[in-house]
Amino acid sequence: MLFTTATLAGFAALAPSAFALDNGVGRLPSNCVMIVAWNAFVCNIDDTIILETASLMQSLGLQDAGYTQMNLDDCWGEKNRSADGVLQANAERFPSGFINLTSQLHDMGFKAGIYSDSGWRTCQDYPGSYSNELLDAETFQDWGFDYLKYDNCYIPFDDIIREGTLGRFQRMADAIANLSSTSGQPPLIYSLCEWGWSQVWLWGASMANSWRVDNDIAANWDSIAAIINLASFIPQATNFYGRNDMDILEVGNGDLTYEENKSHFTAWALFKSPLLIGTNLSAVSSEIVDVLSNPEILAINQDPVVGTSISPFRWGLNPDWTSNSSFPAQYWSGPSQNGPCSCWSLNTLSEPADMFFNLTESPWIRAGRSYSVRDLWTHSDNGTAIRNFTAEVVPAHGVVALLLQDAGDEPDGIDPLCAVYCQCGTENGSYVYGGCTTEY
Ligand code: GAL
Numbered sequence: 088m089l090f091t092t093a094t095l096a097g098f099a100a101l102a103p104s105a106f107a108l109d110n111g112v113g114r115l116p117s118n119c120v121m122i123v124a125w126n127a128f129v130c131n132i133d134d135t136i137i138l139e140t141a142s143l144m145q146s147l148g149l150q151d152a153g154y155t156q157m158n159l160d161d162c163w164g165e166k167n168r169s170a171d172g173v174l175q176a177n178a179e180r181f182p183s184g185f186i187n188l189t190s191q192l193h194d195m196g197f198k199a200g201i202y203s204d205s206g207w208r209t210c211q212d213y214p215g216s217y218s219n220e221l222l223d224a225e226t227f228q229d230w231g232f233d234y235l236k237y238d239n240c241y242i243p244f245d246d247i248i249r250e251g252t253l254g255r256f257q258r259m260a261d262a263i264a265n266l267s268s269t270s271g272q273p274p275l276i277y278s279l280c281e282w283g284w285s286q287v288w289l290w291g292a293s294m295a296n297s298w299r300v301d302n303d304i305a306a307n308w309d310s311i312a313a314i315i316n317l318a319s320f321i322p323q324a325t326n327f328y329g330r331n332d333m334d335i336l337e338v339g340n341g342d343l344t345y346e347e348n349k350s351h352f353t354a355w356a357l358f359k360s361p362l363l364i365g366t367n368l369s370a371v372s373s374e375i376v377d378v379l380s381n382p383e384i385l386a387i388n389q390d391p392v393v394g395t396s397i398s399p400f401r402w403g404l405n406p407d408w409t410s411n412s413s414f415p416a417q418y419w420s421g422p423s424q425n426g427p428c429s430c431w432s433l434n435t436l437s438e439p440a441d442m443f444f445n446l447t448e449s450p451w452i453r454a455g456r457s458y459s460v461r462d463l464w465t466h467s468d469n470g471t472a473i474r475n476f477t478a479e480v481v482p483a484h485g486v487v488a489l490l491l492q493d494a495g496d497e498p499d500g501i502d503p504l505c506a507v508y509c510q511c512g513t514e515n516g517s518y519v520y521g522g523c524t525t526e527y
Contacts, residue, residue: 106292107328110264113276113296114327115389117200117234117361122158126306126335126365130162130211133180134188141195143368150196152380153389154364156234157192158200161211168214174203174226189231200234200276201227205255206241217243217255220262228272235263239281252285260294278332278361288321292329297361304334306341308484309413311351312435316415318358319399320408325359327394333358335365339375346485348378349464350433353486356388357397357421357431383463384488390424397421397431400448404435417442420449427451428458428491434481442478442487447506454506457498458491473497474506 128136141157144150165175176185189199203223204215216223216237227235237259242248248255256279267274279298281287291298300321301314314333325331333355338348355362364379402409403417419431428451432442446452460469460476464486471494478487505511512518 107326108260108277108292108294108296109328110267110274112233112273113329115391115394116330116359117156117276117278117296122160122335122363122365125160126304126337126340127367132159132162134183137188138191140368141192141197144197145195147368147371147376148380149364149368149376152382153385154362154379155196156198156200158202158234158236158363160202160236161209161238162213163201164213166213168219172219172222174214174223176230185230185232193231198233199231200236200278201230201232202236202238203227203259204238204240205259205281206239207243208241210238210240212241215241216259217241217248220259221265224259224262224266224275225270227275228266228270232275233273234276234278235259236278236280239284252281252287253290256281257294280332283317288324288331292324292326296328297330297332299332299334301334304337306337306343308343308347311337311343311347311354312415313412315354315433316410316412318354318396319402319416320410322358322396322398322421325394325396330359330361330394331396333360335363336379337365338378339366339371344484345374345378346482348375350484350486352378352381353384353431353463353488354433356384357419357429357488359388359390359394359396362388381463383461383466383490386425387423387429387463387490392424393422393426395421397429400450401444403442418444418448420451422451423490425490425492427453427493429463430476430489430491432478432481432487434483434485437483439480439482439485442481443475445475445506446472446491447474452491453493455497457494457496459494461490461492463488463490474501 137157144154163177165177169175181188192199206215206217208215260277263274263277277295279287279291279295282302283300287298288300301317304310304314318331318333321331336355337343338352366375397419398421399416399419401407401418404414405411414435417433417435420428423429428449430449434440434442446458447454457471457473460472462469481487
């Protein structure tokens, strides 16, 4: 890929702000992470399931595709701390302890993640880390974990905490930073789970690598569409080192159709969300493995040059900026290292539809140029787009994901002279096309 000076200047403008937690870990989404415990298994986790899942990650090709981490969720512990106040692995389900488990995962080439809570107890009523932040961060690091998901249950009363949500999550951020400075080890990747209740996208980047933006996902299209709708309003929160976490992937779960699975995965990946597989891999179909391992979609999620999220350039069905949990924005684009533009059209209807956009509706497209079109799901080149693109008969809840690459000047003499012609005019001051209805 050759970058023009203009392209590189554009990317520089997309560098993370000083606000981002540039502490050496978590620059790219923590992909690819396997949550072993929550959506698929809930509390029924043990070391056998985790090691079997790690083997499946390898035999199914998911590790090679880039999923390099295994995460525990809630319910891994004893119900109480030890007599000296330390968290304990559940003796029945993890009889060999976590040092043993993480070293086996490390030997298999995986990193490991663990879960705790910013309150007194976790959401499933195991000990939380409030007032034990440094001790627990040390314990997690000693056990060999590299990543911490931090939840939001059993919050201490106001006269105890005397802090807002931000302060409570900051306590663990400080503990992680202090521990790293004294131990010399990299900080734990820090993943906040406060469900977006305190507009975490406004402050999460100051302390964490990712932050959950919504309540728990469910394995149905209504839930996926609602999260996409929320995401359409907060793409600017995501960049290198810190990003909106759209929640664990439900790809392959519940009653999602094949098209819905593809749309769900495309959305999460192009939002640059962490990709946390939440499927029981011992029962997964090869079709779903192919969705999760789509190399061209994963490459955009893991883009080392562009950290920003895709964002809508037109809502489509609804007027721009409409919040509609059932029918979210349909036309999206973002810059990409191989781009300049990855574009994405989502058919939010429950019936097939044609999807159409003018190229220059996306800010990443240059006027007067033609673009080669790469289809990221059929893995084929789909001709050259000039001025606009139409995807015909996109299935219900289906997606068209494209990589547009500059293919040189458009042919001379195309009429109209400007693709978007409101305010398009001649040097001597007359409008070339007067069809605008808006007064300027
Ligand atoms: C919820 C969280 C879920 C899962 C669960 C475990 O608060 O959103 O992702 O971690 O707790 O109890």
